[in-house]
Amino acid sequence: MRGAHPPFNDALEMGPNLLPELFATFLRLRLNLVAITGYIHQAFLQLQLDEKDRDLTRFFWFRVTRDEEGNYNTTEEVICYRFTRLPFGLTCSPFLLSTSVWELATTHKATFPTAATLVDRSTFMDDFVAGAEDDNGVIAINYQLTALMRKYNLPMGKWASNSELLRNIWKVGGLEIKPITQVLGVS
Numbered sequence: 178m179r180g181a182h183p184p185f186n187d188a189l190e191m192g193p194n195l196l197p198e199l200f201a202t203f204l205r206l207r208l209n210l211v212a213i214t215g216y217i218h219q220a221f222l223q224l225q226l227d228e229k230d231r232d233l234t235r236f237f238w239f240r241v242t243r244d245e246e247g248n249y250n251t252t253e254e255v256i257c258y259r260f261t262r263l264p265f266g267l268t269c270s271p272f273l274l275s276t277s278v279w280e281l282a283t284t285h286k287a288t289f290p291t292a293a294t295l296v297d298r299s300t301f302m303d304d305f306v307a308g309a310e311d312d313n314g315v316i317a318i319n320y321q322l323t324a325l326m327r328k329y330n331l332p333m334g335k336w337a338s339n340s341e342l343l344r345n346i347w348k349v350g351g352l353e354i355k356p357i358t359q360v361l362g363v364s
Contacts, residue, residue: 192272209308216335220303224263234260292321312342
């Protein structure tokens with residue numbers, strides 16, 4: 178039985194679902210000869226909470242200290258911390274991430290027209306899935322999307338593509354290439 182106060186997540190507005198439909202995302206991918214997928218590295222943690230909202234994300238945890246060798250140690254003292262970044266488990270976190278990426282794409286549509294258009298309909302949470310008719314198309318997507326996401330410090334990674342040319346560009350750049358990947362959880 179709950180007390181007089183509901184859990185924090187129950188009191189938060191979820192916001193509308195801004196994610197594209199999975200089936201439509203898969204179909205759009207399959208309409209192209211060349212595919213590209215990527216991942217926003219630690220997407221939620223890249224979004225900074227406004228200073229006035231940080232008190233709402235307080236939590237208790239053990240004090241952490243650092244010794245002379247640079248190692249972190251947990252003490253027995255419990256103190257109150259505040260999140261400065263968007264936590265994973267909040268009811269509104271998916272909406273806040275989606276709307277931030279949408280705002281980024283909308284703001285920079287003139288500079289990155291291909292990537293901005295694709296971000297809205299090809300990004301499911303922190304996964305990006307798109308395709309193009311040829312190698313040049315996915316290379317353009319890769320460069321534009323990487324540059325666009327840098328505007329909000331949203332680093333892209335876990336790139337995959339069936340374009341041998343693009344994979345060679347990544348290898349030269351020192352990126353790890355996986356021979357088999359998943360698209361939105363599907364092999």
